[in-house]
Amino acid sequence: MKLKGLAAVVTGGASGLGRATAEALSHAGARVAVIDVNERSAREVADSIGGLAVGCDITDSAALQTALATAESTLRGIRVCVNCAGIGPAKRILGRDGPMRLEEFSRVISVNLVAAFDVMRLVSAQMAKLDPLESGERGVLIHTASIAAYEGQVGQTAYSASKGGVASLVLPAARELARHGIRVLAIAPGVFSTPMLHALPPEVQQSLAAATPFPKRVGRPSEYAALAMHMIENEMLNGEVIRLDGGIRLSAS
Numbered sequence: 001m002k003l004k005g006l007a008a009v010v011t012g013g014a015s016g017l018g019r020a021t022a023e024a025l026s027h028a029g030a031r032v033a034v035i036d037v038n039e040r041s042a043r044e045v046a047d048s049i050g051g052l053a054v055g056c057d058i059t060d061s062a063a064l065q066t067a068l069a070t071a072e073s074t075l076r077g078i079r080v081c082v083n084c085a086g087i088g089p090a091k092r093i094l095g096r097d098g099p100m101r102l103e104e105f106s107r108v109i110s111v112n113l114v115a116a117f118d119v120m121r122l123v124s125a126q127m128a129k130l131d132p133l134e135s136g137e138r139g140v141l142i143h144t145a146s147i148a149a150y151e152g153q154v155g156q157t158a159y160s161a162s163k164g165g166v167a168s169l170v171l172p173a174a175r176e177l178a179r180h181g182i183r184v185l186a187i188a189p190g191v192f193s194t195p196m197l198h199a200l201p202p203e204v205q206q207s208l209a210a211a212t213p214f215p216k217r218v219g220r221p222s223e224y225a226a227l228a229m230h231m232i233e234n235e236m237l238n239g240e241v242i243r244l245d246g247g248i249r250l251s252a253s
């Protein structure tokens, strides 16, 4: 699918990996809707790329439906959705204050997995109504998993479970949506320089960079965006989760 002239939606587009993706899409000639719970930052990003900002908490299904309908009616013909909205709090099952509160686990699953499914459910329904392109494609959905889906660290049960869920839904979703000409993919990033990473203590950030075989640094959001662009353009990619991690394998802690 050619990027120029496309309409795209990026959830979590106000920051980090989503922001870089919104910028790259716009740079390549796409019209972009930035959906984020942080409406002010979403507006800043949208203004800087001539896109549309839609403030929305994606765990509110009714609000998400309205946000996506607004994006579709403004941009017309959304064929790309990159789903970057997510949270990554760390918490032990058994901490000093006792067991993790169940709501804390549920919250991470709700934002990272249930809402990711909801975005896919609603966007694919919109895409299925579009005329197919010459290639037969109607759309591309890109989710964001994590290498924590495979080797989660101590304190990451909720986050790893949510990202494992995202990784696992890619193939069955791609198989099911194939009849509509919609491809489904995910990127499993390693450690990337975004506000989510900057929330960790500096020594933890340094040790994660040092644990990356090559290049010995954390990833740049533009590198995530570059893979998302390639996934959109290369129609043979489907039903796959691609690790983007410099070869790092997370240790237990």
Ligand SMILES: NC(=O)c1ccc[n+]([C@@H]2O[C@H](COP(=O)([O-])OP(=O)(O)OC[C@H]3O[C@@H](n4cnc5c(N)ncnc54)[C@H](O)[C@@H]3O)[C@@H](O)[C@H]2O)c1
Residues within 6 Å of the ligand: 011, 012, 013, 014, 015, 016, 017, 018, 035, 036, 037, 038, 056, 057, 058, 059, 084, 085, 086, 087, 088, 111, 144, 145, 146, 147, 188, 189, 190, 191, 192, 193, 194, 195, 196, 197
């Ligand atoms: N940075 C990394 O090292 C890394 C590694 C692996 C996976 N990831 C994943 O990449 C994605 C993007 O992370 P990032 O590092 O860019 O983080 P980030 O915190 O910079 O950006 C996340 C964005 O999602 C938005 N968001 C959060 N909850 C939302 C909700 N309920 N509704 C709407 N928007 C919401 C935030 O406002 C923010 O703008 C996340 O899913 C994260 O789990 C990041």
